[in-house]
Amino acid sequence: MKIKDDFAIEVDENEILKLLGDEKKVKEKWKDIVKEEIQWTKTYIKPFIIYEQYKIIALEKQQIILENQVLLEGKGVDKYFDQCHGIIMAIATIGKEIDERIEEEFKTGDYIRGIILDYIGNKILESITCCFFEEQSHLLGQSQMGLTLPLSPGDLHFSLAEQKKIFKSLQPEKIGISLNETDMMTPLKSISMIYGLGKGFKTPISHQSCKNCQVAHCTYYPKEKIMLTIHRQDRTYCFQVKAKTNLLEFLRKEKIWIESPCNGAGVCGKCKVFFVEGVPPPMNLDRLHLTKEELQKGIRLACVADLQQSATIRLLQQSESIQVMETGMxxxxxxxxxxxxxxxxxxxxxxxxxxxxxxxxxxxxxxxxxxxxxxxxxxxxxxxxxxxxxxxxxxxxxxxxxxxxxxxxxxxxxxxxxxxxxxxxxxxxxxxxxxxxxxxxxxxxxxxxxxxxxxxxxxxxxxxxxxxxxxxxxxxxxxxxxxxxxxxxxxxxxxxxxxxxxxxxxxxxxxxxxMAEEKGYSLLVDLGTNGEMVLGNRDQMIACSTAAGPAFEGTNITWGMAGVLGAICSVDFSKDHVFQTIGHHKAIGICGSGVLDLVAQLRKYEMIDGTGRMKKPEEIKLPKNLQERVQIKSGAPEFLLTETIAFTQKDVREVQLAKGAIRAGIEVLLREQRIENLKQIQHVYIAGGFGNFMNVRSSLDIGLFPKEFANRIVSIGNAAGMGAKLCLISEEARKKVNESKKRIQYLELSNHVEFQDYFLNNINLP
Ligand code: FES
The missing domain is CATH 3.30.420.480 (Domain of unknown function (DUF4445))
Incomplete structure (x- = not known):
C-alpha cells in the first residue's frame, strides 16, 4: 500500500465566504472567523491518502473482479470501466482533529464556527483529492494511459456496502481511518475513491464529475428533470423537479410544511424525512443529527438533501393539525x-x-x-x-x-x-x-x-x-x-x-x-419563545419580555415538537400509561406541556437533582417500569419515553434556562413594583396556547412560578384574540387599549442590572 502525505493546505477564503452567502454584509461578518479557522487548519490538519493499483481480471454485468480476489458490484460499473484494464483504489482523509473541533463548536452553541470549519474541511478534502488525481494522471500520461473520474461508494454507481471491500483491500487503519457498522468512515472528513485506468482514452481535464459529485446548484450541472413523490398522511403529491433541487427549499416553495426551526441552517435536526426510494447518500449534517438506525432506514434531513435522482418520500410530521387555542377565558x-x-x-x-x-x-x-x-x-x-x-x-x-x-x-x-x-x-x-x-x-x-x-x-x-x-x-x-x-x-x-x-x-x-380596570395587582404572562409579561393595576403597569427560548414550544428539545397529533402532551409516572399523546395517536415527539410535566416528574421521582443533573441508573431506585426507562447513551443518562423518544440531559438544561428566564422576569417585575408580599397579587393570568395546556401543578413544582401563586393562576387561553374581538365591537375598548398602552412602562431586561442574578438564582429546580 502506498501513502501520500505531502499535501500543502491551501483554502481560498473567498470560496468559504461564498458558501456562507452572497451578500456583502454576510461576508464582512464572518471574514475574521474564516481567516482564523483556515489558519488553524494549517497547523493542525494532516491529510493522507492511502492507495493501491489493481488489475481488472474480469468485467461482468454490474461486476468487476480484481486481481486481489475482490469483487466490486454496482449499477453500470461494467460500462463505466469498460475501457480500463486496472483501477486505483484510494482513501483520503484529513484526520479526526477537524471532526472534534466541529463537534465541540456545535456543543458549545457556536454553530457558525462549526459550519465554517465544516466547509473548510470539505474544501481541503476536495483539494487533496484533486491534487492526487492530477499527480496520478500525470504519471499515467507518461505511459500513454488515461484515468477515469472517480466513483465512490454511496454515489450513483456503488452502494455504501462496497466500502468494506475497499477497506479490506487498503487497510486504511494504518492512517487512522475506521469503518462502522453502517459503512460510514471515521474521521468523517474522509472519502474513498475508485479510478479506472487504461490505454485509449483521455483523462478528463477536471477531477470534478457532475454525475457523481454532490455539490448542489453547480452551474455546470446538467439541468435534468426528476420525479418527486411526496406522501403525507392520506395525501400524495407528485412533482417534476430539477435534479439537485434542495428538498427543504422545494417543500417551502410548494407550501408543504415540515418542521424546520433553524430555517435550514442544519442546526436543529428537526427537518427529518423518510426516503422510501431514491435515498441520497448521508451528508455530514445527517450523520451529526441522525442515529445509525435512522440513517439505515433512509431518514435524511430535508435541508441537506439535494435530490439527485427520482425519489419518493414520506413526511414524518403531521403538523398541519396544530392544537390552536381559539377560545378565551x-x-x-x-x-x-x-x-x-x-x-x-x-x-x-x-x-x-x-x-x-x-x-x-x-x-x-x-x-x-x-x-x-x-x-x-x-x-x-x-x-x-x-x-x-x-x-x-x-x-x-x-x-x-x-x-x-x-x-x-x-x-x-x-x-x-x-x-x-x-x-x-x-x-x-x-x-x-x-x-x-x-x-x-x-x-x-x-x-x-x-x-x-x-x-x-x-x-x-x-x-x-x-x-x-x-x-x-x-x-x-x-x-x-x-x-x-x-x-x-x-x-x-x-x-x-x-x-x-x-x-x-x-x-x-x-x-x-x-387587569387594567382593577385596583388590586395582577400578573399576566404570555408564555411563548419570549415570555411576555406585565404586572400592575389600573394605576400603572410594568411590562417586559424574557428571552425564554423555545423549550416550552417543543423546540431545542431532542424530541420536541409543536402540539400536533401524536405529541406527548402530559406525563404522570404514577399512572400505568406514563404519558398521553394528543389525539391518542402513536407518540412521535413531545410538546411543551409534556416537557414541563416530564421535568416535574423526573424531579419528583428524584431522577434529576436540584441542579438539574440527571442521575445514572445505579444512583436511583425506582419501580421497575420506571427504572428500565433510565439508560446510558454515549456515556450520559437519558430517560426513555418510548423505544426511540428519549429525554436527555441537554433537554433538562434547556428547560432550566427557559424556566430561569421566566421566573427572573417575574422577580424583576415584583421588585420594580416593590411587591414583597406575594399575597398582594390577586390574579395570575396565563395567556396563550401553552398556558392553556400546561399543568399548573407542574409549573409550580419546577419553580416556574412562586408556590404562593398556587390558587391564583388562571389560564385565559387566547386572550389576545378575545381583546381583538372586543375592540371590533366597541370603540371604547379600542380607546382602553390605547390608554393602557400609555400607562405601561416597558422594562428592557438586557439592561437590567439584577436580571442576571435573578436568572442564575432560579436556574436550579426546587
Ligand atoms: S431545518 Fe434545521 S436541520 Fe434542517
Missing amino acids: ERHQEKSIEADQRIFRLKMKGMNSTSPSYGLGVDIGTTTVVIYLMDLKKGQTIDQISGANQQRVYGADIITRIQYTIDNPEGLSILQKTIVAQLNQMIEALCYQNAITPLDIHEVVVVGNTVMLHLFFGVSCVQLAQAPYTPVFTEEVVIKGREIGLNVNGDVVLLPGVAGYVGSDLTSAILASG
Whole structure:
C-alpha cells in the first residue's frame, strides 16, 4: 500500500465566504472567523491518502473482479470501466482533529464556527483529492494511459456496502481511518475513491464529475428533470423537479410544511424525512443529527438533501393539525359577550344601515393564526377558523424569520405575501361557510407580536434582531384592507403594542383580562419563545419580555415538537400509561406541556437533582417500569419515553434556562413594583396556547412560578384574540387599549442590572 502525505493546505477564503452567502454584509461578518479557522487548519490538519493499483481480471454485468480476489458490484460499473484494464483504489482523509473541533463548536452553541470549519474541511478534502488525481494522471500520461473520474461508494454507481471491500483491500487503519457498522468512515472528513485506468482514452481535464459529485446548484450541472413523490398522511403529491433541487427549499416553495426551526441552517435536526426510494447518500449534517438506525432506514434531513435522482418520500410530521387555542377565558367567551360589555361598560358601535355587517378579529401568532368572524350589530361571534402560520416554513420563531428577511433580498416580501395570502384563504373559507362575501366585512382588528405585525405590513424588522430592538411602529395603525392586499371591504386596524418584544398581543390580552380596570395587582404572562409579561393595576403597569427560548414550544428539545397529533402532551409516572399523546395517536415527539410535566416528574421521582443533573441508573431506585426507562447513551443518562423518544440531559438544561428566564422576569417585575408580599397579587393570568395546556401543578413544582401563586393562576387561553374581538365591537375598548398602552412602562431586561442574578438564582429546580 502506498501513502501520500505531502499535501500543502491551501483554502481560498473567498470560496468559504461564498458558501456562507452572497451578500456583502454576510461576508464582512464572518471574514475574521474564516481567516482564523483556515489558519488553524494549517497547523493542525494532516491529510493522507492511502492507495493501491489493481488489475481488472474480469468485467461482468454490474461486476468487476480484481486481481486481489475482490469483487466490486454496482449499477453500470461494467460500462463505466469498460475501457480500463486496472483501477486505483484510494482513501483520503484529513484526520479526526477537524471532526472534534466541529463537534465541540456545535456543543458549545457556536454553530457558525462549526459550519465554517465544516466547509473548510470539505474544501481541503476536495483539494487533496484533486491534487492526487492530477499527480496520478500525470504519471499515467507518461505511459500513454488515461484515468477515469472517480466513483465512490454511496454515489450513483456503488452502494455504501462496497466500502468494506475497499477497506479490506487498503487497510486504511494504518492512517487512522475506521469503518462502522453502517459503512460510514471515521474521521468523517474522509472519502474513498475508485479510478479506472487504461490505454485509449483521455483523462478528463477536471477531477470534478457532475454525475457523481454532490455539490448542489453547480452551474455546470446538467439541468435534468426528476420525479418527486411526496406522501403525507392520506395525501400524495407528485412533482417534476430539477435534479439537485434542495428538498427543504422545494417543500417551502410548494407550501408543504415540515418542521424546520433553524430555517435550514442544519442546526436543529428537526427537518427529518423518510426516503422510501431514491435515498441520497448521508451528508455530514445527517450523520451529526441522525442515529445509525435512522440513517439505515433512509431518514435524511430535508435541508441537506439535494435530490439527485427520482425519489419518493414520506413526511414524518403531521403538523398541519396544530392544537390552536381559539377560545378565551370563560367570562370572555362569545356566549357571554354581553357580560363582557357589562364588565367593561363598553358601548357597542351603532350601525345605522339595515344590511348585515361583519367584522374580523385576527390574531397572528408566530405559530398559529386565528380569525373570528363577528356580527357587528349583535356583538356576537358567528364563526372562527384557525391554522398554523404558513410563514413557519421560513422559520419556527421570530428570530429565524427576521434572519430570513436579512438573508434573502425578497425575504420580507415573501413573508408578507405568505401571511396575506393565508388570511385571504381563511377569510374566503369563513365567508363561504357563512354565506357572506368579503364585501360584507367592514372592519378587521389585527393583533400580534411586534415582529408579526411588521411582517404583515411588509415593514422591515431587521432592527428588532439587535439591541436596542427598536420597532418601526408600535402605535395603532389604520389602513384600508385593499392597500395591503387583504380581501375585505373596510379598514384594517392594528392595535398598538409597547416595544419590540411586547406587542399588541399583550396589550390586547390586558384588555381581555380586565387587569387594567382593577385596583388590586395582577400578573399576566404570555408564555411563548419570549415570555411576555406585565404586572400592575389600573394605576400603572410594568411590562417586559424574557428571552425564554423555545423549550416550552417543543423546540431545542431532542424530541420536541409543536402540539400536533401524536405529541406527548402530559406525563404522570404514577399512572400505568406514563404519558398521553394528543389525539391518542402513536407518540412521535413531545410538546411543551409534556416537557414541563416530564421535568416535574423526573424531579419528583428524584431522577434529576436540584441542579438539574440527571442521575445514572445505579444512583436511583425506582419501580421497575420506571427504572428500565433510565439508560446510558454515549456515556450520559437519558430517560426513555418510548423505544426511540428519549429525554436527555441537554433537554433538562434547556428547560432550566427557559424556566430561569421566566421566573427572573417575574422577580424583576415584583421588585420594580416593590411587591414583597406575594399575597398582594390577586390574579395570575396565563395567556396563550401553552398556558392553556400546561399543568399548573407542574409549573409550580419546577419553580416556574412562586408556590404562593398556587390558587391564583388562571389560564385565559387566547386572550389576545378575545381583546381583538372586543375592540371590533366597541370603540371604547379600542380607546382602553390605547390608554393602557400609555400607562405601561416597558422594562428592557438586557439592561437590567439584577436580571442576571435573578436568572442564575432560579436556574436550579426546587
Ligand atoms: S436541520 Fe434545521 S431545518 Fe434542517
